Amino acid sequence: MTGSADVYRTSALSLLARCDELAAYSTLPHGLIRRVYLTEEHRAVNALAAGWMAEAGMTTWQDAAGNQCGRLEGSVPGLPALLLGSHLDTVPSAGRYDGILGVLTAIAVVDRIHAAGVPLPFALEVVAFGDEEGTRFGRALLGSRALAGTFDPTWLDLTDENGVTLREAYAAFGLDAATIGDAARRPHSLVGYLEAHIEQGPYLEEASRPLGIVSSIAGARRFAITVNGHAGHSGTPFDRRRDALAGASEIVTMIEQTARGAGLIATVGHLEVFPNAVNVIPGRVELSLDLRAEHDDERDRVWSAITDSITSICETRGLTFDVHETHNAPAVACSPKLREAISAGITATAGDDEPMLLLSRAGHDGMAVADLTEIAMLFIRCRGGVSHHPDEHVEASDVAVATDAFELAVLALAARIPLAVDPALVEQ
Ligand code: HGY
Ligand code: MN
Ligand code: MN
Numbered sequence: 001m002t003g004s005a006d007v008y009r010t011s012a013l014s015l016l017a018r019c020d021e022l023a024a025y026s027t028l029p030h031g032l033i034r035r036v037y038l039t040e041e042h043r044a045v046n047a048l049a050a051g052w053m054a055e056a057g058m059t060t061w062q063d064a065a066g067n068q069c070g071r072l073e074g075s076v077p078g079l080p081a082l083l084l085g086s087h088l089d090t091v092p093s094a095g096r097y098d099g100i101l102g103v104l105t106a107i108a109v110v111d112r113i114h115a116a117g118v119p120l121p122f123a124l125e126v127v128a129f130g131d132e133e134g135t136r137f138g139r140a141l142l143g144s145r146a147l148a149g150t151f152d153p154t155w156l157d158l159t160d161e162n163g164v165t166l167r168e169a170y171a172a173f174g175l176d177a178a179t180i181g182d183a184a185r186r187p188h189s190l191v192g193y194l195e196a197h198i199e200q201g202p203y204l205e206e207a208s209r210p211l212g213i214v215s216s217i218a219g220a221r222r223f224a225i226t227v228n229g230h231a232g233h234s235g236t237p238f239d240r241r242r243d244a245l246a247g248a249s250e251i252v253t254m255i256e257q258t259a260r261g262a263g264l265i266a267t268v269g270h271l272e273v274f275p276n277a278v279n280v281i282p283g284r285v286e287l288s289l290d291l292r293a294e295h296d297d298e299r300d301r302v303w304s305a306i307t308d309s310i311t312s313i314c315e316t317r318g319l320t321f322d323v324h325e326t327h328n329a330p331a332v333a334c335s336p337k338l339r340e341a342i343s344a345g346i347t348a349t350a351g352d353d354e355p356m357l358l359l360s361r362a363g364h365d366g367m368a369v370a371d372l373t374e375i376a377m378l379f380i381r382c383r384g385g386v387s388h389h390p391d392e393h394v395e396a397s398d399v400a401v402a403t404d405a406f407e408l409a410v411l412a413l414a415a416r417i418p419l420a421v422d423p424a425l426v427e428q
């Protein structure tokens with residue numbers, strides 16, 4: 001880090017200004033943010049990110065899955081790359097830092113290393129993933145799974161709320177779904193993956209620390225549950241009803257009680273009532289379930305307890321239910337070697353000799369990339385732990401120290417790898 005604190009503070013402010021610039025690409029009015037995969041908003045932010053990557057000295061391309069990529073060669077051309085990145089897509093009514101801050105921090109670090117002319121024993125690549133949240137097609141990590149080579153072609157038939165298939169969306173975006181496999185990276189082309197991300201939790205703030213290290217990312221499973229009863233007149237006596245909403249309501253509170261009792265996290269974020277009329281007993285309810293835990297086996301045990309309870313609630317009320325799993329991402333442990341580099345970066349910049357280790361209850365692209373290479377994550381404090389909300393906020397001073405720490409993590413990794421690189425490693 002050769003610049004003065006002012007320079008780096010400026011780079012934090014310019015980085016935050018870029019977050020504001022990207023926030024304008026949204027399909028929602030009144031300054032709310034919703035930006036989803038393979039849309040004009042996605043195309044626009046890829047172009048902006050590509051420009052910033054090029055300014056940082058990178059060659060840029062968009063991969064076959066619509067992820068925006070950039071590369072800065074190491075000491076010799078063709079070396080395996082250290083991959084840095086995060087995502088540019090959002091949930092509905094999102095904050096402006098979830099994912100976005102990680103992409104811009106990665107670009108800022110490459111910019112600094114390029115400007116300083118530091119010869120590294122690996123190339124640096126930045127990837128701006130196009131679909132971490134799964135907002136449009138319901139299944140998350142589509143971009144990072146394509147990069148990891150774990151994309152399932154049956155997902156091409158997934159549809160969005162307008163019935164557009166993922167296959168059609170690729171075509172509209174100018175991509176050919178048949179070539180999605182071209183986005184897959186080969187394991188030996190990478191030396192690892194580092195992601196900087198807001199914590200999306202309250203623990204760094206409670207500990208008065210700007211930065212932390214992720215120990216592991218909780219495994220998540222998501223389900224679409226349909227509760228079927230019988231629609232009817234709201235004058236029907238109670239003992240003759242099969243009320244899908246009363247049943248679903250009992251199910252929602254049971255889910256909360258079961259998960260809390262087991263120390264897990266469960267969220268029903270979507271619930272739709274049919275026919276949704278004031279004087280009609282609901283005949284059908286569609287609800288979502290997002291279930292996460294540090295360990296997959298404990299999550300799956302709780303899921304089985306939840307389905308048993310749903311079965312008995314429905315039997316008691318004369319209802320039936322269907323379940324369809326929409327997402328499954330196993331828990332992922334971060335690499336000790338890469339965590340050590342993140343730790344070195346934090347210690348050297350935040351003056352924190354014992355950087356805080358945190359479980360990430362939020363999911364991240366690193367869960368998919370972990371199938372390809374080792375991963376680690378740097379967490380950045382966010383106010384009140386608020387995320388997936390317009391009130392999401394980070395302090396410029398935390399962004400400044402995060403960028404410094406991320407840069408030093410990269411340099412710490414470079415110091416561990418001899419510059420005299422084995423020619424066999426150089427990609428032909
Ligand atoms: O759902 C999550 O945890 C992430 O924000 N996609
Ligand atoms: Mn998110
Ligand atoms: Mn995120």
